[in-house]
Amino acid sequence: MILFFLLLGEEDTSRVIVHIDVDCFYAQVEMIRDPSLRDKPLGIQQKYIVVTCNYVARKHGVTKLMGIKQAKELCPELVLVKGEDLTHYREMSYRITVTLQKFSPLVERLGFDENFVDVTETVDARLKSTFSPQLNGHIFPEMEIEGTYERHKRLACGSQIAAEMRQALHSDLGITCCAGIAHNKLLAKLVAGQHKPNQQTSLLPGGVGKLMGTLKTARNIPGIGSRTFKRLQTLGISTVQDLQDAPADVLQAEFGSQTAQVMQQLCRGVDPSPVTPTGPPQTISDEDSFKKCASLQDAKERMTGLLQSLMKRLKGDGRFPHVLRVTVRKLSASNKWTNRESRQCAIPSHLFGTGAEETISKLLDLCVVLFCKMVDVNHPFHLTLINICFAKLEARS
DNA sequence: CTGGGGTCCT
DNA sequence: AGGACCC
Numbered sequence: 001m002i003l004f005f006l007l008l009g010e011e012d013t014s015r016v017i018v019h020i021d022v023d024c025f026y027a028q029v030e031m032i033r034d035p036s037l038r039d040k041p042l043g044i045q046q047k048y049i050v051v052t053c054n055y056v057a058r059k060h061g062v063t064k065l066m067g068i069k070q071a072k073e074l075c076p077e078l079v080l081v082k083g084e085d086l087t088h089y090r091e092m093s094y095r096i097t098v099t100l101q102k103f104s105p106l107v108e109r110l111g112f113d114e115n116f117v118d119v120t121e122t123v124d125a126r127l128k129s130t131f132s133p134q135l136n137g138h139i140f141p142e143m144e145i146e147g148t149y150e151r152h153k154r155l156a157c158g159s160q161i162a163a164e165m166r167q168a169l170h171s172d173l174g175i176t177c178c179a180g181i182a183h184n185k186l187l188a189k190l191v192a193g194q195h196k197p198n199q200q201t202s203l204l205p206g207g208v209g210k211l212m213g214t215l216k217t218a219r220n221i222p223g224i225g226s227r228t229f230k231r232l233q234t235l236g237i238s239t240v241q242d243l244q245d246a247p248a249d250v251l252q253a254e255f256g257s258q259t260a261q262v263m264q265q266l267c268r269g270v271d272p273s274p275v276t277p278t279g280p281p282q283t284i285s286d287e288d289s290f291k292k293c294a295s296l297q298d299a300k301e302r303m304t305g306l307l308q309s310l311m312k313r314l315k316g317d318g319r320f321p322h323v324l325r326v327t328v329r330k331l332s333a334s335n336k337w338t339n340r341e342s343r344q345c346a347i348p349s350h351l352f353g354t355g356a357e358e359t360i361s362k363l364l365d366l367c368v369v370l371f372c373k374m375v376d377v378n379h380p381f382h383l384t385l386i387n388i389c390f391a392k393l394e395a396r397s
Numbered sequence: 398c399t400g401g402g403g404t405c406c407t
Numbered sequence: 408a409g410g411a412c413c414c
Contacts, residue, residue: 046400067398111414225412287401342408
């Protein structure tokens with residue numbers, strides 16, 4: 001059956017994908033830790049930025065990634081909680097993924113607060129009983145007639161499973177979220193945003209065109225980032241409709257045939273990418289940004305702090321890293337982005353044989369070597385960020 | 398006065 | 408080692 005679609009160059013619409021998107025994640029974690037924050041406007045602060053805020057704060061016009069100063073102007077009573085230490089968020093994030101894994105082993109994480117779950121097999125199993133599920137939650141596009149979803153049993157079944165997932169997250173962890181249910185990852189993610197917060201939306205296959213039409217520009221298509229969007233604008237392409245109408249040869253000339261084809265599929269709501277189970281992290285990193293770091297002594301103190309925190313996380317992970325990477329950001333008049341430099345080296349396995357103190361001291365020596373490959377410490381320098389990353393994590397050898 | 402993370406590809 | 412993308 002699937003072969004038949006593929007041979008005709010058509011899409012497989014038989015999958016059922018659920019996208020789970022936690023409501024204002026960091027703010028929820030802090031409200032769980034301190035319930036007295038629930039009815040107050042709450043912002044999570046990293047350096048000078050409100051990275052996210054609860055819905056009480058949003059009513060006052062506070063938004064994600066807003067400067068502290070502007071947020072306080074809009075909402076003088078805004079309560080700010082520092083969120084630079086991600087420990088609690090990371091822990092809750094993995095608890096959420098583990099809870100979802102009870103419904104299907106096919107769970108893919110996207111950042112700390114989103115998960116894709118492929119529930120196709122669960123749907124197939126449930127539909128073998130004669131039971132016919134009712135659709136749970138909102139539907140897109142909205143329709144007047146209820147109960148006409150007989151053709152969409154699989155979607156309705158998926159929406160029941162999504163409701164069960166959301167119930168489990170709420171009763172087990174106290175977390176509320178949105179869910180989107182559709183036949184691929186792109187559409188599940190996009191439709192999840194239709195009704196917020198703490199609601200779920202299912203996409204009828206006939207609503208794909210309309211859903212894609214709700215996007216303001218092609219930049220809002222996941223997978224089309226700022227860089228690609230600028231190149232599209234160069235070609236006079238800005239809206240999703242522009243992209244749908246763009247001649248294939250124009251896109252191929254700018255991006256190459258593979259990228260062009262993926263973009264043409266995405267803008268039509270076509271996304272064959274599988275839900276790839278995420279597993280344990282590939283890297284463990286810790287970073288700090290600051291106004292100024294201008295001496296090797298200062299850098300060593302900061303790197304020691306990062307290493308201490310990383311060693312604790314490594315203990316919880318159980319694996320050992322075989323690569324160490326140090327990244328710095330140098331102060332530069334123009335682009336604050338992309339001006340990061342990194343150097344990496346192998347970690348001798350014997351380094352983790354002794355006590356933690358000794359290990360940290362030897363890792364710091366390696367960090368300093370890497371650091372000095374990027375920064376000439378005999379001349380004045382001005383750094384605004386240091387990152388240390390453990391990579392090639394393996395079971396130990 | 399734009400975080401602190403992550404992924405994969407080139 | 409850097410660059411794109413995601414949150």
